Amino acid sequence: MPRYFFDVHIDRKVQRDDTGTDLATLEEVRKTAQRLLPDLAREKIPYGGDQRAIVVVTNEESHPVYAASLNYAGLWLIR
Template identity: 40%
Template sequence: MARYYFDIHDGRAFVPDPIGQDCVDADHVRREAMRALPEIARDAISQRGADAQAFKVVVRNTDSAAVYTATLTFSGSWVSPGERPDEPTP
């Protein structure tokens, strides 16, 4: 089992993982990165209110070499500019 570090880039800040996690194989590393992204984005998307946001996990090994990266992107847009719920209709 090897230790890997899951650094977070949330579009505003870089948060390095100082503790890391032991993973049994490459698939375990991949699954942990995939699991982390929705958790990170869940609150941040609604708190920021921006229609374009990206969240990234960069996984490093014990030599600090990046071995895996995963990105989750949120993109929202109004279908028709005059169809926003808070705008009066003519």
């Protein structure tokens, strides 16, 4: 079963996936990347301001196979 690596890019910082995940199909790769994005929005994106989280998936040969992004815009309406 092929192994894929899910690297996370937020605000010019990269968190490398050194472990990887074994997935049977490219559809599983897509679904896994998409499931990561809401968790990133809740846990990793700083409070306030605009941010973009990008998940770049590479295969065992380090070739990119899929990318997913989430744009977050936050604006306080009260002070």
